[in-house]
Amino acid sequence: MKQYIVVSLILTPLLLEVCGCSCDRTNALAQSDERNISIISNDDSLKQKGTSMTDQKYMCDADWQEKLTPEQYRVLRDKGTEMAFTGKYYKTKDDGLYRCSACGNPLFSSKAKFDSGTGWPSYWEPYSDSSIATKKDYSHGMVRTEVVCAKCSGHLGHVFDDGPDPTGLRYCINSVSLDFEKKEMPDVR
Secondary structure (H helix, E strand, O other): OHHHHHHHHHHHHHHHHHHOOOOOHHHHHHOOOOOOEOOOOOOOOEEEOOOOHHHOOOOEHHHHHHHOOHHHHHHHOOOOOOOOOOOOOOOOOOOEEEEEOOOOOEEEEHHHEEOOOOOOOEEOOOOOOOOEEEEEEOHHHOOEEEEEEOOOOOEEEEEEOOOOOOOOOEEEEOHHHEEEEEOOOOOOO
C-alpha cells in the first residue's frame, strides 16, 4: 500500500493533466490517497484479464461526488454495502445487461444471474473476462475477494466460491453499483 501511495503522489499531477480532472491540483496532491484518482493498480493483489491501463477511466473524488448520488458514492467509491433485500435489482428477472452505474462498463448478463437468497443480485460469471477485476479485501476482520469495475475501479461487491455450476462462483453485487439495460441477451457458455 505504501508503494502505491508514493506512486500516486508522483502520478497525481500527471493524471490530473491527462484526464482533465476538474479538481484543484494542489488540493488533490495534498489529499492524495488511493481514492483521489481512481486507478487500478498493477500490484499482484489485483487480478484482471484483458484490460489495459489505457482502457481505465480516471477521475478524482470531487468529480465522482458530482457525478454519483450520495448512495452510489458511498458504495462505489467508499466501498460501502447496501442493505440486503433493498436493492432495485435483486429480484429482477428481465433479460438484459447490467452495467457499472459509474462508467457504463458492461459487467454481467442476465443469463448468468441467479437467486442466491442473500438479498443482493448474484451472478455466476462476469459479462467478459475484462469486465471486472478482483483483489483481496481484509476489512471487517475477514478475508474476502472484492469485485471492482475494471474500467473505473468502482466497488461492486464480493465474489464467493459457493455459487452454482458451471463456475461454482457467486458474484454478490450491490444494486446501486449497477444500471440495467433491458435487451435480448445470448446464452452464456
